[in-house]
Amino acid sequence: MRLADNYEKNGDLIVTTLYDYARRIANQVTVVKDQGRDWDQLIDDLVTSKYFGYPLMFLLLGVVFWITIVGANCPSQLLSDLFFWFEGQLTFVFQLVQAPEWLYGLLVLGVYRGLSWVVSVMLPPMAIFFPLFTLLEDLGYLPRVAFNLDHLFKRSGAHGKMSLTMSMGFGCNAAGVIAARIIESPRERLIAILTNNFVPCNGRFPGLIAMSSMFMAVGISMASSSLVSALVVASIVITGIMITLAISWLLSRTLLKGESSSFTLELPPYRKPQVITVLIRSFFDRTIFVLWRAVKVAAPAGALIWFLANITVGEYSFIAYLADFLDPLGRIMGLDGVILLAFILGLPANEIVIPIMVMTYLSEGAMIELDSLSAFRQLLLDQGWTWLTALNFMLFSLLHFPCGTTLLTIKKETGSKKWTILAAVLPTIVGIIVCTVIAWIVG
Amino acid sequence: MLMIISLDQLPVGESGIVTVIDAHGLTRRRLLDLGLVPGTVVKTIRKSPAGDPIAYLIRGSIVALRVNDSKQISIKPFSEVAINE
Amino acid sequence: MSDYLISLAGNPNTGKSTVFNRLTGLKQHTGNWPGKTVLQAWGFYRYQNEQYTLVDLPGTYSLLAHSPEEQVARDFICFGQPDATVVVVDATSLERNLNLVLQVLEITSQVVVCLNLVDEAKRKNIQVNAAKLGDELGVPVVETVARRGIGLKELQEQIHLLVHGKIKTNPLKIHYPPELENKISDLIKQLHYLPESLNKRWVALRLLEGDQSILRGIQEVTRLAFS
Incomplete structure (x- = not known):
């Protein structure tokens, strides 16, 4: 008998014996009375049903976005009012002590404005989205999503657990990349790492939400406009999922050839979520964590942008030259140079892409008080934005290189420069192609 | 007559006893870790919308x-089993 | 400096991380899917003026080291020399969970079983006789509802009694079929060079099923023992 067969036979005997003991003891100490109605089965019948399974999933996704958008509106406005009131106070202090103009510009117009944008735009949606998502997680719904979607992943040569790493990616792509450790096979793990960025992380959500409410849902009543924005954001997410599957398919037929390996997924019983604990934990663990990271990056970035915008070479500012240089490519993609520059300078964190864009636009044009979405919309319209620009902005936000933190994480997890570079180049190419094609079709 | 079928053929709601596991390696x-060894009772619980994967009740877990x-x-x-015994 | 090192093992979805959070007060997210805790989490608690370090091991169905998580969990219980191991068990699915308990008992006798989710079991009309389970396994069994903090003081007390040698455990011995038992006793004779801290019967079992990863772990421990 071969050694391997021997091992297998011994292994079988060991497992069988252990499970025999387990069953015997369990039967001796457990009394099961009438089980009554099994709610778990009833819920599962519905959420994994052939006809309702998928629609329910997308409905739930839509509802989560809708609650986030509707709920974030008011606190966002309040925070932004508060920050602008404080900016007035700061300005007063700076004038009082007769601080030099450049210091005022750097600290107040650069650092402070960058910070206040990040906090007022990001905090409310995060404080709503994260707890909602964590509730679904605690409830036990996510494994059902993996169950429903697995055959799509299998056909793309990917692992079913990838839907779980993607779910983590909604929070933070770096976390999603780390979560890929739950996938045992190296080939499928790499696919999960390389494609995680196609799920819009929390740093990109506020931008998607702002764009869709400003440009995709105008001229209709308040109630239905938030519904339309929710649908637009949901479609962007679904686009991301489809691109994930397509790229996985491509990778498993080219660079990462191979069959999908075996996979087992437990469907645990539903648990009543610990609502209070979830609220507190997701606020401190996720919201504050992500926000703090963004703030740490936004402050120096704000200063840097202010410098770039105020150092003039000849007639124009440095930032204007950079934007000008990128403008031809931006135009082809239905965007402009400033937007591309914002994405490039936003490498440290996706959260600061929009603040950079705004500051760059403002440094070129008139100073306005950007105290509401409608003022923001007006600014963009003045810069020649149309709904197409907004759409391509959303798509490029979905389809471009991951943020610096995520790239570092990918480098650490794969231990390879090659895969890290691919993880940056792949989505960028996809983004350039998608935006260009859409701009070409519409134009 | 003895009828042996593969697990994927077991209809939803039906149970059976594992006789052979023809997989190897990992x-x-x-x-085995899930407790799927010869002699284990398995029940088919539900199919996913696409028919694959399929969920089974194995030793109290789905x-x-x-x-x-x-x-x-x-x-x-x-x-x-009932007929044969 | 901590007085005692306690490892926390359990299947996925047993509320293991909730037990961990409740005991240590460390805020850490508990998920509802396997493999959530791939990284080990550490936490501390004080009981009766002594400091305990609690290590949250990855949730696994077994310790046979078929996946990275299982290997991490097994290596810690086996080579990390914890003073005690707490195995968190889901009362609603005892059979599956006992498989892991039995495997832990094969490695170490310093075990406390935390029978969690008893409220959920009650709701499903499942009654588990904890005292009888303790008799069968030969180690303390504590009933808990971790999410509401019920039973955790008792768990700490049992850990305290165990590490101070005030409870003598008498773990259940697994008897394998004769053909395997013969191979085990043959192999144990050849393992006399192993350090005392290693359970030779357990090592023999792993070698018999062709576990490669165990050899690395043994080398490490042997090197430490002789140096």
Whole structure:
């Protein structure tokens, strides 16, 4: 008998014996009375049903976005009012002590404005989205999503657990990349790492939400406009999922050839979520964590942008030259140079892409008080934005290189420069192609 | 008459006893870890919308397996066991 | 400096991380899917003026080291020399969970079983006789509802009694079929060079099923023992 067969036979005997003991003891100490109605089965019948399974999933996704958008509106406005009131106070202090103009510009117009944008735009949606998502997680719904979607992943040569790493990616792509450790096979793990960025992380959500409410849902009543924005954001997410599957398919037929390996997924019983604990934990663990990271990056970035915008070479500012240089490519993609520059300078964190864009636009044009979405919309319209620009902005936000933190994480997890570079180049190419094609079709 | 079918053929709601596990290497070990050994009672609980994977009740837990894997598990459906005994 | 090192093992979805959070007060997210805790989490608590370090091991169905998580969990219980191991068990699915408990008992006798989710079991009309389970396994069994903090003081008390040698455990011995038992006793004779801290019967079992990863762990421990 071969050694391997021997091992297998011994292994079988060991497992069988252990499970025999387990069953015997369990039967001796457990009394099961009438089980009554099994709610778990009833819920599962519905959420994994052939006809309702998928629609329910997308409905739930839509509802989560809708609650986030509707709920974030008011606190966002309040925070932004508060920050602008404080900016007035700061300005007063700076004038009082007769601080030099450049210091005022750097600290107040650069650092402070960058910070206040990040906090007022990001905090409310995060404080709503994260707890909602964590509730679904605690409830036990996510494994059902993996169950429903697995055959799509299998056909793309990917692992079913990838839907779980993607779910983590909604929070933070770096976390999603780390979560890929739950996938045992190296080939499928790499696919999960390389494609995680196609799920819009929390740093990109506020931008998607702002764009869709400003440009995709105008001229209709308040109630239905938030519904339309929710649908637009949901479609962007679904686009991301489809691109994930397509790229996985491509990778498993080219660079990462191979069959999908075996996979087992437990469907645990539903648990009543610990609502209070979830609220507190997701606020401190996720919201504050992500926000703090963004703030740490936004402050120096704000200063840097202010410098770039105020150092003039000849007639124009440095930032204007950079934007000008990128403008031809931006135009082809239905965007402009400033937007591309914002994405490039936003490498440290996706959260600061929009603040950079705004500051760059403002440094070129008139100073306005950007105290509401409608003022923001007006600014963009003045810069020649149309709904197409907004759409391509959303798509490029979905389809471009991951943020610096995520790239570092990918480098650490794969231990390879090659895969890290691919993880940056792949989505960028996809983004350039998608935006260009859409701009070409519409134009 | 003895009827042995592969696990993926077991209809929803039916139970059976595992007779042979024809998987090897890592797949076999993962199945064993779940308590899938010859003699284990398995019940088909539900199919996913696409029909693959399929969820089974294995030792008190619900576990989903892909058809590729469940094909390698032979079982004797309960109705057959009853007739033979 | 901590007085005692306690490892926390359990299947996925047993509320293990909730037990961990409740005991240590460390805020850490608990998920509802396997493999959530791939990284080990550490936490501390004080009981009766002594400091305990609690290590949250990855949730696994077994310790046969078929996946990275299982290997991490097994290596810690086996080579990390914890003063005690707490195995968190889901009362609603005892059979599956006992498989892991039995495997832990094969490695170490310093075990406390935390029978969690008893409220959920009650709701499903499942009654588990904890005292009888303790008799069968030969180690303390504590009933808990971790999410509401019920039973955790008792768990700490049992850990305290165990590490101070005030409870003598008498763990259940697994008897394998004769053909395997013969191979085990043959192999144990050849393992006399192993350090005392290693359970030779357990090592023999792993070698018999062709576990490669165990050899690395043994080398490490042997090197430490002789140096």
